[in-house]
Amino acid sequence: MALNNLLKQNKDTIVKKWLTSTIDIYPADTSRFMKGQKDPFANPVGNTLSVNLGPLFDELLNEMDCKAITSYLDPILRVRAVQPILSSSQSTGFIFLLKNAIRESLKKELSDKNILKELLYFESKIDELTLIAFDIYLKCREKVFGIKANEERNRTFRAFERAGLLTEIPADGPGL
Amino acid sequence: MADLKPDELIARTNFTPPKTGWMDTPTVIREGMFCYAAKPKSVATLGLPYPREWNPLNDDWKLPENWKEIIIEGMKDRLERFRTFKIFMDICVRCGACADKCHFFIGTGDPKNMPVVRAELLRSIYRNEFTKAGKILGRIAGARELTLDVLKEWWYYFFQCSECRRCSVFCPYGIDTAEITMMGRELLNLLGLNIDWIATPVANCYMTGNHMGIQPQAFVDMLDFFADEIEDTTGVRVHPTYNKKGADILFTTPSGDVFGDPGTYTAMGYMILFHYLKERYGLDVTWSTFNSEGGNFGLFTSNEVMKRLNIKMYAEAKRLGVKWILGGECGHMWRAITQYMDTMNGPADFLEEPVNPITGTKFENAKSTKMVHIVEFTADLIKHNKLELDPSRNDNLKVTFHDSCNPARGMGMFDEPRYVIKNVCNNFYEMPRNCIREQTFCCGSGSGLNASEDMELRLSGGLPRANAVKYVQEKHGVNMLACICAIDRAVLPPLMGYWVPEVDVTGIHELVTNALIIPGEQEKTVNLRGEDIPNKDEMDPDEYYTRPDFSGR
Structure with missing residues (x-):
């Protein structure tokens, strides 16, 4: 568990790198704003990332509680599911950027074979996290499609109603 | 996406955005x-x-x-x-x-x-x-x-x-x-x-007087249907008048509220209020089936088109010979009225400078346009104790208020809606300061963008608003988002559904008439939505004593 200790010790640096590279997926002007604006109400997208990446990292170090992971991942993916400026792969693939952040932060330590072995195991956890992210992302997209479909259905219904083509069954009408 | 070629697909996985400037x-x-x-x-x-x-x-x-x-x-x-x-x-x-x-x-x-x-x-x-x-x-x-x-x-x-x-x-x-x-x-x-979401409503409005293309008889049918609903929940039959010559006031509101929930409850709220004012004070407010639209999507098309659609308000007021015009809870309608109407189609010299006949209040701000906002009107009635209210009927609600952009930034109305809400609800919580009043965040669907095909735009644009609602929902248990705009009432439900599903949406006059004690009403057990009204006797005593209206405070 030497790697786990190293990751714990270097958590701040690693999470910061992960956060920076995740924000840098956005165009330069946007990422500059997201990094600079600290007010959570003025910058909900940046804030969602900065609040949730740290706890996600902790989950990777621990037991990977699915419920907790979902609660941290959902807000991030919910935002990305309505941002067509990012592709689906960019939206979910930011988790892979954690691998780079760890490799860059622990360059020296990773020359140790045993630590490297542990890293391979740890990286498979990151892969797993990405798959969970994919599921959540897809659920959010389905929700968006559901909302669109619902609006269309309501509009059609109202058009029929306006045209006098619908009759409601009276509540006090005769039973069958 | 299906049309993308392999190399384009690979490009979409690139994590490095273009470094070029916007141009x-x-x-x-x-x-x-x-x-x-x-x-x-x-x-x-x-x-x-x-x-x-x-x-x-x-x-x-x-x-x-x-x-x-x-x-x-x-x-x-x-x-x-x-x-x-x-x-x-x-x-x-x-x-x-x-x-x-x-x-x-x-x-x-x-x-x-x-x-x-x-x-x-x-x-x-x-x-x-x-x-x-x-x-x-x-x-x-x-x-x-x-x-x-x-x-x-x-x-x-x-x-x-x-x-x-x-x-x-x-x-x-x-x-x-x-x-x-x-x-x-x-x-x-x-x-x-x-875009079609603007062009077709504008064409409808030009031909039939409202964005939805509702014919006059269908408009009457809908309001009659609301009168039935009101009778079911309150036991009182309201009798709205249409195109009544010589009425005191002409009422104009967005047609969206006549056809889409939860705006319909706001429309019922207006009808109950006007019934109350007629019964108590003899005030005669009439609806028009020709001037059946407060909104003006012409504003999102061009100056000339806005002017063409707006003229019907004055024309109908003149035809009916009313004293002045009362406007409903709408957003951009108020920008068109406050900032453009007077110079586009005014001055409306044939109308009187608006005075509330019940309280005597002069609406100085509407001196020139001759059109008063209903929230301001209701706030004035409450201020002069002209409405009998029981705010505990809204005790199932923890309310926050979304300043709709146009009444807030287009006409500077910040305090009246809050005053009304606080008088008809016991539980009111503000969102953070940089998300309300003049800094309010848009619903993300205004100016004719409330179609369904641009849902990603609407949901991402509405994120800052939803994010602030989520904050008060988590902190105070807020379950109702009040607003004074028909587009808000149409678009905030899906926005909440995506970001904060615990929160529902209402217009202020739905809240007002929930609390209003109507002469001759039956014992109210449900509100306009058919939801149970909280029973005072069953209330947790601790909660009862901490309420702002508790007389022992």
Whole structure:
């Protein structure tokens, strides 16, 4: 568990790198704003990332509680599911950027074979996290499609109603 | 996505965005971020130029051959006619104060949604065509040539602005960026480049008096249906009057509230209030089946179209011989009225300066337009104890208030809605300061963008608003978002459904009439939505004693 200790010790640096590279997926002007604006109400997208990446990292170090992971991942993916400026792969693939952040932060330590072995195991956890992210992302997209479909259905219904083509069954009408 | 080639797919997995400046970053028209093109029939109905079938995703937009000339001439004409447009083109120093204030920029992450860049889309052409520096120095002076790509960029981004004016609050020069968008849209309309969600409601309004295209008899049918509903829940039969000559007041409200939940409950709220005022004070308020629309999507098309749709308000008030006009809970209607109506179609000398006949209050702010906001009217009634209210009937609700952009920034109405809510509800919680009042965040669907095909735009643009609602939901258990705009009432439910599903949406007059004790009412057990009204006897004593209206405080 030497790697786990190293990751714990270097958590701040690693999470910061992960956060920076995740924000840098956005165009330069946007990422500059997201990094600079600290007010959570003025910058909900940046804030969602900065609040949730740290706890996600902790989950990777621990037991990977699915419920907790979902609660941290959902807000991030919910935002990305309505941002067509990012592709689906960019939206979910930011988790892979954690691998780079760890490799860059622990360059020296990773020359140790045993630590490297542990890293391979740890990286498979990151892969797993990405798959969970994919599921959540897809659920959010389905929700968006559901909302669109619902609006269309309501509009059609109202058009029929306006045209006098619908009759409601009276509540006090005769039973069958 | 299905049409992407393998190499394009790989490019989409690239984690390094383009480093180019906005002018050199090509615009990609993305699904979910735009509304469908205007139907030719609707454009033709209004007599606007170049009605045709076209698709924003196609390369060929079927433009007239001399489209460039039309745009440049159109710009020239407007620079001469509208002093503000000329000033807004000239005075920006690109300080960036507005850059991060737009909900669409914050939510979509697209830098071309920064208000300064949106304005630069137009300014760059202005400099190129109308300024010496631009003509000589070109790019160095921030100028560029008008090309087909530029025109498409205009269309894409001027229909990603909801004209909410939050950015203009922060501009040290007071540039009203919404008016830049308006000019952009006017120019696009010269080429028939409107969106259908605007063009068809405008055509409907022009032909039948409202955006939904509701015929007068159907309008009456709907209100009669509401009267049945009201009778079911309150035991009181209300009798709205239509087109009544010689009534005291003409009431005008958005047609959206007549046809879509939860706006329908607000419409029922108006009907109950008018019934109450008739019974108690003999006030005669009439509805018009011809002036059956408060909203004005003409505002999102062009100055001339807005004027054409607006005139019916005064025309109908004149025909009916009322004293003044009362306006319902609407958003952009109030911008059109407060800022444009008086100079477009006024002065309405044939109407009286509005005075509340029940309280004697003079509505000085409406002296010229002759049109009073219903929330202001109700606040005045409450202030003078003219309404008998039992706020505990709303005790199942923990309410927050979304300042709708136009009543807030377009007419400066901040305190009246809060005053009314606090008098009819016991549980009210504000969202954080930089998300309310003059800094309020838009619903993300204003200015005619409330279609369903642009849902990603609406949900991302509405994120800053939803984020603040989520905060009060988690902190105080807020379960109801009140607003005073029909578009809000139509679009906030899906927005909440996506971001904060625990929260529902209401108009203020639904809350008012929940609390209103109507003469002759049966014992109320359910509200207008058919939901159980909290029973005082069953209330947790601790909660009862901590309520603001507890007399022992």
